[in-house]
Amino acid sequence: MNKKQWVKFSLLMGVSLVGASSVAGTAFAETGNAERGQIAAATCTACHQANGSGMNIPGGESWPRLAGLNADYIVKQLHDFKQGRRQNATMMPFASMLNDQQIVDVAAYYSQMPVTPAQGGDDADAVLLQRGEQLAERGDWDAYIVSCKSCHGPGGTGVGGQFPGIASQHAGYISAQLHAWQDDERSNDPQHLMGAIAKRMSDEDIQAVSAWYAAQDVSDQTGSAEEETTQ
Amino acid sequence: MSLSRKHLVIALAGCSLATGIVVSAFAANDSGAPSEAPYQGLVELGFPAPQEGELVHVPPTMADLEDADIHPELKKVIRYGYDLFTNTQQLRGEYVNNDMNCSSCHLGEGRQPFSAPVWAAAVTLPDFRGKNQHVNNLEERIAGCFAYSMNGTPPQYGSDEMLALSAYHQWLATGAPMYPSQPIYGRGFPAPDEPAESPDYARGEAAYQENCAICHQDDGAGHYENGEYVFPALWGDGSNNWGAGIVRVDTAAGFIYNNMPLGQPRSLSDQDAWDIAYYMSSQERPQDPRYTGDVAETLERFGPTFHKRSLYGQTREHDGHVLGDHANFGEKGNVEPWNVGVPRFESLSSE
Numbered sequence: 001m002n003k004k005q006w007v008k009f010s011l012l013m014g015v016s017l018v019g020a021s022s023v024a025g026t027a028f029a030e031t032g033n034a035e036r037g038q039i040a041a042a043t044c045t046a047c048h049q050a051n052g053s054g055m056n057i058p059g060g061e062s063w064p065r066l067a068g069l070n071a072d073y074i075v076k077q078l079h080d081f082k083q084g085r086r087q088n089a090t091m092m093p094f095a096s097m098l099n100d101q102q103i104v105d106v107a108a109y110y111s112q113m114p115v116t117p118a119q120g121g122d123d124a125d126a127v128l129l130q131r132g133e134q135l136a137e138r139g140d141w142d143a144y145i146v147s148c149k150s151c152h153g154p155g156g157t158g159v160g161g162q163f164p165g166i167a168s169q170h171a172g173y174i175s176a177q178l179h180a181w182q183d184d185e186r187s188n189d190p191q192h193l194m195g196a197i198a199k200r201m202s203d204e205d206i207q208a209v210s211a212w213y214a215a216q217d218v219s220d221q222t223g224s225a226e227e228e229t230t231q
Numbered sequence: 232m233s234l235s236r237k238h239l240v241i242a243l244a245g246c247s248l249a250t251g252i253v254v255s256a257f258a259a260n261d262s263g264a265p266s267e268a269p270y271q272g273l274v275e276l277g278f279p280a281p282q283e284g285e286l287v288h289v290p291p292t293m294a295d296l297e298d299a300d301i302h303p304e305l306k307k308v309i310r311y312g313y314d315l316f317t318n319t320q321q322l323r324g325e326y327v328n329n330d331m332n333c334s335s336c337h338l339g340e341g342r343q344p345f346s347a348p349v350w351a352a353a354v355t356l357p358d359f360r361g362k363n364q365h366v367n368n369l370e371e372r373i374a375g376c377f378a379y380s381m382n383g384t385p386p387q388y389g390s391d392e393m394l395a396l397s398a399y400h401q402w403l404a405t406g407a408p409m410y411p412s413q414p415i416y417g418r419g420f421p422a423p424d425e426p427a428e429s430p431d432y433a434r435g436e437a438a439y440q441e442n443c444a445i446c447h448q449d450d451g452a453g454h455y456e457n458g459e460y461v462f463p464a465l466w467g468d469g470s471n472n473w474g475a476g477i478v479r480v481d482t483a484a485g486f487i488y489n490n491m492p493l494g495q496p497r498s499l500s501d502q503d504a505w506d507i508a509y510y511m512s513s514q515e516r517p518q519d520p521r522y523t524g525d526v527a528e529t530l531e532r533f534g535p536t537f538h539k540r541s542l543y544g545q546t547r548e549h550d551g552h553v554l555g556d557h558a559n560f561g562e563k564g565n566v567e568p569w570n571v572g573v574p575r576f577e578s579l580s581s582e
Contacts, residue, residue, distance in 0.1 A: 134294075138340065141340070141342060142272065142292075143272060146493055151461075153461050154456070154459045154461070159454060159456045159462075160454065162445060191442065191445060192495065196495050
C-alpha cells in the first residue's frame, strides 16, 4: 500500500467509524508480516484452504479465494466484519479473534499467495457467458449497469485497495455478494458504488457475471488450470 | 433477421407527457417500437422525461450491429470505430498524448443521454461552430477532440481511423432524422441549475475529496493499474488540455451532475456539482494548442468564443497562480496539431 492509499483509507475509516479514530489512526500504521500472518491464519484454512483458494460450494455458502487479493482490501473487510459493517455470521467470530496486528499480518500472508483458479464458471452455457462478458467489459447502459471493469479494472483483476480482483473468484461467492448488496445485507462498499449497480442487475445478470469472472483464469497456475478446463 | 428502423410519434399512455415526442429507435425485429417509453430507466434515476417536441433517439447497440443487414465490410469498420472510441489509448503516442479515451467523457460508448451522446454530431453537422468560427463537418469535429480533449494531433481526414470513428458515430445515429428541427433529448452535458452560492474552491475541494478522490485520486491524476488505464485523469498532464470543451465550468458541472459518481447520476446536489467543477477547473493542465505564447493574449483572442466560460488566464484566489500561464504542452511536447487555427471557406467570406 502506498502512503497515499493509506491516508485515504484511514480517512475513509475515520468517516465511517464514529468515535473509533484510534482504529484508523494507529492500527493501520502497522505493516503486515506474512510469516506471522501464516500463524494467525491457522483457523482460516479450514474454509479458505491452505493455499488460499477457498471453495465454490453450489447451493451453499461459498468460501472466497483470498490468495492474491489486495492486502488493504482484506484488512478493510476483516475490520468491517469485526465492527459489523459487513454482516456475515460465519466470518464474524473468526474476524473477532484477530487483533489489529494479526489482521494486517493475515492480509499480507494471503495477498502474497499466488492466485488460484476458480470454480462455478465451467458449466455455464455460451449465451450466459456472453451476457457475463458484456456486463463485465462493456456494461448494459440501457439498464444503467456500468461495466465491472470500469472499477475492478481491465480483466477484473482489481484496482488498488478499494476495488477487489474478481477474475478467478468463485462464482458462488460473487453471486452471493451481489445478491447481498441487492438485499441490503452488504453495504460496506465505498460510496455505495457497488450497491447502486447491484440493485439494477437481474438474477440472470448476476449469474452471468459470476460465471464469466469465475471462468477468467488469472491464476498463477494457468498451466494446470488449462488442463482442468479443457475437458 | 431483418432490421427495421422506425420513426414514430408515440403517445405515452397514462402519464402527464403530451403526445408529440419524436422517437427514433432502432429495433432488431419487426415488432419495432420499444416495449416501453424510451429512457424510462433514466427518468427513474432522476433524469428529466422526454418533453413534447423533443427528438428522442435510442441508438443501436453493438449487439444490434451483429444482426444488422449491412455489408460485412462496413460492420468491420464500425467495429473498429467502436474499438477506437472505447480504447483510444491504442493510439497513444501517435494521435493521443494523454490518458483519456473518447468514452472517458462520452459514457455508455457514446450512446448515453446527458453524457454528450455522439450520434447527435452525425445528424447536426456540417454546421457553423462558434469555437473555430466556420462550418465544420463530422470529421473536423472529431479532429477537434483529438487536438484538445486527447491533447494530441488528429488522424488525417479520410484516414482509416477517421473513417472508422465517423462510421461509428453515423451508425449510432441510425434512424435519426438529419438536421432535426426538434431539440435533442439528452444532448451535451446540460449544466445543473445555478447554485445558490457562487462556486467555491474550498467547498469544491472538500466535495471532491468526499465524492471523487477514491477513484480519481487526491491529485486528480486518475488511476492506472498494471500500466492500464482505469480512472481518467481530471487535470494534470494525463488529462485534456486547456482547449477542451470540458474546461468550461458549466460543461464540467453538467458532466459531473449527470454522470458522477459512476453509476449514481444526479446524486450530487447542484451546489456540489458546480463546486467540484470549479475546483477541477482551477487546476493546471496542458496548454491550449491555440496558445500564442502569452496567456493574456490567448485569452483575449479566444475568450469571446471559448474561454469566457473557463477559468483560463484567471488568477487563483488562494495562491495567486495564473491558470494556463505556462508553456507545458504535456506529453505532446511542441507538436502542433495540424487542424488548429486552419481557416476555411475564405473565398466565401465576402458573401
